[in-house]
Amino acid sequence: MFPQQQRRRGALALAAGVTLALTAACSSGSDDPATTPDPTGSSTDGAVAAPAGEITVLTWRTDLVEDGTFDRYVSEFKAKYPDVTDVKVEGITDYEGEVKTRMNTEDYGDVLAIVNTVNPDQLPDFFEPLGDQAAMSTEYRMLAPKSFEGKSYGIPVVGNTQGIVYNKKVWADAGITDLPTTPDEFLQDLKAIKDSAPDVDPLYTNYADGWPLTQWESHRGEISADPDFDNLFAQDDAPWAEGTDHYVIDSLLWDAVEQGLTEADPTTTSWEPSKNLLGTGKIGAMVLGSWAIVQMQQAATDSGGSADDIGYMxxxxxxxxxxxxxxxxxxxxxxxxxxxxKVTARAWIDWFNHDSGFADDQGGISPLVDSQLPANLADFTAAGVEFIEMNPAPAGKESLLNDIDSAAEIGLWSPDYRKALVDNARGAGEGKSKQEYFDSLDAKWAAARATVAG
Incomplete structure (x- = not known):
């Protein structure tokens, strides 16, 4: 998230920044010692090392590999850097799982999206430092989550906010005219959709693919409206107690499933078809980051629906x-x-953020300091949404929250604990009630805190 910033209302006007000329780090891979750069990106004879040779890029965006978008990116990158002979792009469907496994070796590409299971204190073991975080912040924002001890190891490709993508026509046809302001109102709206259109799944979990369930975790901090939520979370022995962020978030998911307001058989869901189903009004809503808006709009158009039907609440x-x-x-x-x-790898990262147009194409927030919010967040502006930028952990405690989570074996950013939640809510799990399930999570968390934090 953004470092040391307070939340802001509305369009979140973003201040202009000074472009920082960042140099690539460490070896270029050349066998010629006269052209091998030092960690500043300069060769041993003082010349600046130019991008050359080939690199491999790993991406989770298999759709952009398949539709040729990455071919265009590679062509444009090579046009700017003619000494680059090849950029091999590997699209990986189970990105988190496969890349995590590959990181047990040294063969995990040259450029890759940092998987969520890497703790901050592990970043130096797997990734090259890109520069001093404070200096890089004049050019790039949202660096804090992938920084450690003042060094940044990753640059976001796009920024997102969190919400619920929905089909406006489905909600309007059910007689819903206002945005729900409470979980109970949201559930009532889902019931209205089910009553008016029995063949529509009011809320779709995408349980079978797993990763969409992790999107619910992104809402922590919104219930308390506290940019220090994560830091306080690491000090809490009962984060699923009634009234807490996790209680509110997970109760909404539990209640929707228990009341039959989600798909009948969650084990048969499928991500790609779900986009068309939302676009054509067979699904009412899905909890997803704002990155999904453009994909849903395109899916609506491709499947005979209207992009104008896609909203974001x-x-x-x-x-x-x-x-x-x-x-x-x-x-x-x-x-x-x-x-x-590493020289060409760094050139790819900077080119991707400055020149590829990826953030604009995805309707996302650019990681560049001098950008504005995209038009597809107009719904949030109209609703007067106040944005929260989470504060980073204090020095020396960057990995505390992840360490507690790992010791508790809950997996806040893995789908397993919310899959178990869905299973229990639909009567197919361990047979626990909602309160029993939340109590079990609290017990694991408290025990892990006692071990990790003392």
Whole structure:
């Protein structure tokens, strides 16, 4: 998330910044010692090392590999750097799982999106430092999550906010005219959709793919409207107690499933078809980051629906009459610490953020300091959403929250604990009630805190 900033209302005007000329780090992979750069990107004879040779880029955006978008990126990058002979792009469907496994070796590409399971204190073991965080912040924002001890190891490709993507026509046809402001109102709206259109899934979990369930975790901090939520979370022995952020978030998911307001058989869901189903009005809503808006609009158009039917609402909870939404970076691009062509890898990252147009194409928030919010967040502006930029952990405690989570074996950013939640809510799990399930999570968390934090 953004470092040391307070939340702001509305369009979040973003101040202009000074472009910082960043140099690539460490070896270019050349066998010629006269052209091998030092960690500043300069060769041993004082010349600046130019991008050359080939690199491999790993990406989770398999759709952009398949539709030729990455071919265009590679062509434009090579046109700017004619000594680059090839950029091999690997699209990976199970990105988190496969890349995590590959990181047990040295073979995980030259440029890759940093997987969420890497703790801050592990970043230096796997990724090349890109520069001093404070200096880089004049050019790039949202650096804090992938920084450690003042060094940044990843730069986000795009920024997102969090909310619920929905089909406006489905909601209007059910007689819903106002945005829900409480979880109970949201559930009532889902019931209205089910009553008016029995063949529509009011809320879709995408349970089978797993990763969409992790999107619910992105809303922590919005219920309390506190940019220090994560730091306080690490001090809490009962984060699922009634009234807490996790209680409100997970109760909404539990209640929707228990009341039959989600898909009938969650084990049969499928991500790609779900986009068309939302676009054509067979699904009412999905909890997803703002990155999904463009994909849903395109899917609506491709499947015979209308992009204008796709809307984006904040999580149904207000503090003092105001909606709040977390804003921060999506996947961060980093450089494999074992890469033998770090100069070209760094050039790719900077080119991707400055010149590819990816953030604009995805309707996302650019990681560049001098950008503005995209038009597809107009719904949030109209709703008066106040954005929250989460504050980073204090020095020396960057990995505390992840360490507690790991010791508790909950997996806040893995789908397993919310899959278990869905299973229990639909009567297919361990047979626990909502309170019993939350109590079990609190017990694990408290025990882990006692071990990790003392």
């Amino acid at each position: 904040p999580f149904p909870y207000q503090v003092d009459g105001t909606f709040h939404a977390i804003i921060g970076g999506d996947y961060n691009l980093g450089i494999n610490v074992h890469s033998d062509n």
